Amino acid sequence: MVTFFKKYAEPSLLKYLVLFYTFIAGIDFCRSFYFLYQGPRKVVDSLSGLVIVGVIDWAVVLLFMGFVATLTKFLLTKKIAWRTIISLHVVLSIIQSYLVGFISPLILDYDLINRNYNFFEKVTHTFFFNVTTNILLYCSMLLIVYSYFYLRQIRNQEMEKKVLENNLIKLKLKTLENQLNPHFLFNTLNSISSLVKREPDTAQDMIADVSYLLRKFLEIDNENLISVQEELEILEHYVNILKQRFQEDFKIVQHVKESTHHIKIPRLLIQSIIENSIKHGFSQQNRKLLIDLTIKKEGDQLIISVENNGKKLPEHPVYSNSGIGIINMKERLQALYQDKYKFDITNSSLGVKTEIFIQLPPSLP
Known part of the structure; x- marks a missing residue:
C-alpha cells in the first residue's frame, strides 16, 4: 500500500x-x-x-x-x-x-x-x-x-508538440546538411556535367531529380506525417541521384505492400534509414551495396525493414545507438507514438538490418 x-x-x-x-x-x-x-x-x-x-x-x-x-x-x-x-x-x-x-x-x-x-x-x-x-x-x-x-x-501534449517541432527543425537542418553539402552538390553537378553531351536525356532527368529534392527538403514544415506513397516518391528521386553517382555499386530493391501506401508515417523516415545504410554500408571491403526495403502490415503493426549487405555491427557499435540520425529518428518516433513503436538495428545473415515496428490505430484498415 x-x-x-x-x-x-x-x-x-x-x-x-x-x-x-x-x-x-x-x-x-x-x-x-x-x-x-x-x-x-x-x-x-x-x-x-x-x-x-x-x-x-x-x-x-x-x-x-x-x-x-x-x-x-x-x-x-x-x-x-x-x-x-x-x-x-x-x-x-x-x-x-x-x-x-x-x-x-x-x-x-x-x-x-x-x-x-x-x-x-x-x-x-x-x-x-x-x-x-x-x-x-x-x-x-x-x-x-x-x-x-x-x-x-x-x-504534456503541448510539451511533446514543441519537442516534435524542434525535432522537425533539426531534421530539416540535418537533411539539408547531409543532402546539400558541398560534396553532394559537387558529385551531383559533376555527374550532370559529364552527362550533358554524352547522355543529355539522363542529365536532364538528374536535374529534375535534384530540383524535386531541393523543393521537398525546403518545404519541410510542421506536417509531421505523410503517406508511405509520398515518402516513396521522395525516395525515388533521391535514389535516382545515388544510382548515377555509384552506378553499378549501388542497388536498392523494394518490397512494399500496396495496402500500406495510404498509411501515415513520419516525413523522411525511410529516406533517413536509407541514408544511414549508405553511410555505414560502403567500406573498403564492401564496394557494392545492396539495400532491401520492405514495408508491410501485420495485424495492427506497420513494419518498415531496411537491410543492407554492408559491414556488420561490431560488438559495441557506435553509430547504431548514438549517431545523430538515429537519435533524431528515435526522438521523433517517441514523440509521435510514445510506447507504441519499436526500433531495432541488428546484424543479419546479409549484413545489417534496421527495423521499425509502429502500432497502428485500431480504426486504421
Whole structure:
C-alpha cells in the first residue's frame, strides 16, 4: 500500500484539495454554528464538541479524497473502462457520506435526533439528512481531481508538440546538411556535367531529380506525417541521384505492400534509414551495396525493414545507438507514438538490418 501511494500520489493535487475543502469546511462550520448552537432553535450545548466535529470531518474527508485522487491516477494510468470508473465513484461517494455520518453521533448530543435512537440509527439519520450535500461535495472535489489530470495531459501534449517541432527543425537542418553539402552538390553537378553531351536525356532527368529534392527538403514544415506513397516518391528521386553517382555499386530493391501506401508515417523516415545504410554500408571491403526495403502490415503493426549487405555491427557499435540520425529518428518516433513503436538495428545473415515496428490505430484498415 505504501508503494502504491508513493507511485500514484500527487502532492500538488492534494494541496488543491486541502485548500478547497478548508474553505468549504469553514463555511459549513459557520452554518452549523448558527443553526445548531447560536440560532433561534439551539440544539447543541457544546461549542467545543461542534469544533471537534468540524475538525474530524475536515480530516476524514481530506484523507478519503486523498485516497480517491491516488486511486483515480491509478485507474487512468491503467486505462480502466469509464463505465467501471463511474460506477466505482458512485459507490465511493456513498461510502464517504456514510463515514461522515459517524462523526456527529460519536461526539455530540443534540435534540435534533431522538435520544432513544441507537447509535446506528443516529448514523443512518445523519447520513440521509446530509447525503445530497455530501455527494455534491464529493463530485465537486472529484471535478478538481479530473481537471488537474486533464490540464496536465494538455500541458504534456503541448510539451511533446514543441519537442516534435524542434525535432522537425533539426531534421530539416540535418537533411539539408547531409543532402546539400558541398560534396553532394559537387558529385551531383559533376555527374550532370559529364552527362550533358554524352547522355543529355539522363542529365536532364538528374536535374529534375535534384530540383524535386531541393523543393521537398525546403518545404519541410510542421506536417509531421505523410503517406508511405509520398515518402516513396521522395525516395525515388533521391535514389535516382545515388544510382548515377555509384552506378553499378549501388542497388536498392523494394518490397512494399500496396495496402500500406495510404498509411501515415513520419516525413523522411525511410529516406533517413536509407541514408544511414549508405553511410555505414560502403567500406573498403564492401564496394557494392545492396539495400532491401520492405514495408508491410501485420495485424495492427506497420513494419518498415531496411537491410543492407554492408559491414556488420561490431560488438559495441557506435553509430547504431548514438549517431545523430538515429537519435533524431528515435526522438521523433517517441514523440509521435510514445510506447507504441519499436526500433531495432541488428546484424543479419546479409549484413545489417534496421527495423521499425509502429502500432497502428485500431480504426486504421
